[in-house]
Amino acid sequence: MLIFIIVLSWNHLQIGSEITIVGKFDERKSCVTATNIILSKIEENKIESIYHLTNKITNKNLTKIITKALDFNIELDDLIPDYLSLRYNFINKTDAVKKIHCPTSIQDIKEAKLRLIYEELFIFMLKINYLKYLKTNVTEKNPKICDKLEVQNFLSSLPFELTKDQMSAVTEIYNDMTSEKRMNRLICGDVGSGKTIVGVIAVYISYLSNYQSALLAPTEILAKQHYENITKLFTGTNLKTALLLGSTKKKEKESILVDLSSGKIDLLIGTHAMLNEKVNFKNLGLVITDEQHRFGVNQRESLRNKGLLPDILYMSATPIPRTYALTIYGDMDISLIKTKPSGRKEIKTIIKDEKEIKSVLYLMLEELKKKHQIYVVSPLIEENDALDLTPVTELKTKMDLAFNNKVNIGLLHGKLTKEEKDKVMNDFISGKIKVLVSTTVIEVGVDNPNATMMVIFNADRFGLATLHQLRGRIGRNSLESTCILIGSEKNERLSVLASSSDGFYITEKDYEMRKEGDIFGVRQSGDMSFKIADIKRDFKVLMRAKEDSLEFLEKNDKNIFKNDEKYIKIIKEIESLD
Numbered sequence: 001m002l003i004f005i006i007v008l009s010w011n012h013l014q015i016g017s018e019i020t021i022v023g024k025f026d027e028r029k030s031c032v033t034a035t036n037i038i039l040s041k042i043e044e045n046k047i048e049s050i051y052h053l054t055n056k057i058t059n060k061n062l063t064k065i066i067t068k069a070l071d072f073n074i075e076l077d078d079l080i081p082d083y084l085s086l087r088y089n090f091i092n093k094t095d096a097v098k099k100i101h102c103p104t105s106i107q108d109i110k111e112a113k114l115r116l117i118y119e120e121l122f123i124f125m126l127k128i129n130y131l132k133y134l135k136t137n138v139t140e141k142n143p144k145i146c147d148k149l150e151v152q153n154f155l156s157s158l159p160f161e162l163t164k165d166q167m168s169a170v171t172e173i174y175n176d177m178t179s180e181k182r183m184n185r186l187i188c189g190d191v192g193s194g195k196t197i198v199g200v201i202a203v204y205i206s207y208l209s210n211y212q213s214a215l216l217a218p219t220e221i222l223a224k225q226h227y228e229n230i231t232k233l234f235t236g237t238n239l240k241t242a243l244l245l246g247s248t249k250k251k252e253k254e255s256i257l258v259d260l261s262s263g264k265i266d267l268l269i270g271t272h273a274m275l276n277e278k279v280n281f282k283n284l285g286l287v288i289t290d291e292q293h294r295f296g297v298n299q300r301e302s303l304r305n306k307g308l309l310p311d312i313l314y315m316s317a318t319p320i321p322r323t324y325a326l327t328i329y330g331d332m333d334i335s336l337i338k339t340k341p342s343g344r345k346e347i348k349t350i351i352k353d354e355k356e357i358k359s360v361l362y363l364m365l366e367e368l369k370k371k372h373q374i375y376v377v378s379p380l381i382e383e384n385d386a387l388d389l390t391p392v393t394e395l396k397t398k399m400d401l402a403f404n405n406k407v408n409i410g411l412l413h414g415k416l417t418k419e420e421k422d423k424v425m426n427d428f429i430s431g432k433i434k435v436l437v438s439t440t441v442i443e444v445g446v447d448n449p450n451a452t453m454m455v456i457f458n459a460d461r462f463g464l465a466t467l468h469q470l471r472g473r474i475g476r477n478s479l480e481s482t483c484i485l486i487g488s489e490k491n492e493r494l495s496v497l498a499s500s501s502d503g504f505y506i507t508e509k510d511y512e513m514r515k516e517g518d519i520f521g522v523r524q525s526g527d528m529s530f531k532i533a534d535i536k537r538d539f540k541v542l543m544r545a546k547e548d549s550l551e552f553l554e555k556n557d558k559n560i561f562k563n564d565e566k567y568i569k570i571i572k573e574i575e576s577l578d
Helices: 059-070 082-088 093-101 106-136 148-157 164-177 195-208 220-233 250-262 297-304 322-328 354-369 392-402 418-430 464-471 492-499 503-513 516-523 539-555 565-577
Strands: 020-026 031-038 184-189 212-216 241-244 267-270 284-290 311-316 333-337 348-352 373-377 409-412 435-438 451-456 482-486
Touching (some): 059 093, 093 106, 148 164, 148 195, 164 195, 164 333, 195 212, 195 284, 195 311, 195 333, 212 220, 220 241, 220 267, 241 250, 284 297, 348 354, 354 373, 354 451, 392 435, 409 418, 451 464, 464 482, 464 492, 464 503, 482 492
Parallel strands (some): 184 333, 212 267, 212 284, 241 267, 284 311, 373 435, 373 451, 409 435, 451 482
Antiparallel strands (some): 020 031
């Protein structure tokens, strides 16, 4: 059923009159959201351009301004190589811009859109592929040399067996590190898929090759957890690890810096403190960045520059489907880890209405009786009059009352100081805090194997990817775990999450419901802002543009763009992103 909601003065409407409604049709909901209402009939066969407007200008006036500007016959740079324009029979750039603004037929629109969309996507893929060209065509003077048998012996000594995906990633990393090409690889895995152990094995390969390694983590708590877990894994080897944090005491820090520069430390784990200019390695051969999207380009560059062309390994818990990952992260080699380690049980996910809060509290009590711990999440810190949501501060108070102040309940949110956050998290990990009421600051956090339940209030306020990341904080062991979503069963996002634990499937569904910039913003380069192209809608064009850009690079190998003025600006921009 198609529904129009129109609010107009009755003085402007007459029975039998024809009006024009401009808006966006939502196919899924079968409705139109009106953006403009014209109290007259549009001329037959007339095509009118509709623009995003401010309150100070009308569509009619803006159309006049643009039409007048186009009359100047300014020649625009055509960034599609001539042979590709001929191949696809594209109209030139100037004509395309004129036709997209002042079309005389549907055919004009089709021709202009296709040509402009292709150019945007071609340049986008050219940037990505050129970055990859720059990185992979740099040879190392000394490729890593290590005995593969020693690596296999280390794998055999681990207290668990690697999954098929983990083994595949290890093989790819070994081949990268022992080749003459500098490794530039992304380990992209689902929540709890075991990315860290893959990074640990890369560190061991670097160690066997007489190189140092660095692991950069976004928070001190996560860095500490990495240090504790990795140190245990290297028990029985001579590999020396150290932890460098902003909170590390001066005397200890000085000792670490001396040992690092002399080569006594094989692996340095830390936070932003590692980026300090006083931190010098003797022979840095591997840089691992955990949750790489949490660091800017300059920060990652700063650590890479502490070694002579070190191998680069990124780790991300954002499970992007392969087709999208190969495009968006085209400048990197990618290893996807989908399968989870054996022994982990499926997280039971249920949806509860807010009216069922008593039953939720009962389930929480049952879990606490088992000596397990619970996460409780809400989107807000404090009350907001504009939103009918329960803030975490109020939620904690309600939880205290519900459990008669007999349960130690902690509070965690973004307004706490770093020291306060660390104390709360450490108390939760140690078991002092039984229920942690928090905002999404725990989305990317540390493991607490004893946490077996998560309750998410106002769950319909979160995106699918965020909900999946939050759910991933539990189920870190062989214990039964439950995620309770407080919201409506009719909510599409919640239904998707309750029906699947596959992060790659969930991310793909999330992408269908959101714009591409929301999901791919993890690149932090700003190169996903398109004027006319849409990654999802124009995916076939994107893949064609990807192949064409690779062909173009091959044709211009060794003298890339050097003789073509119109590409100089593009290349300068690309190189600034590296």
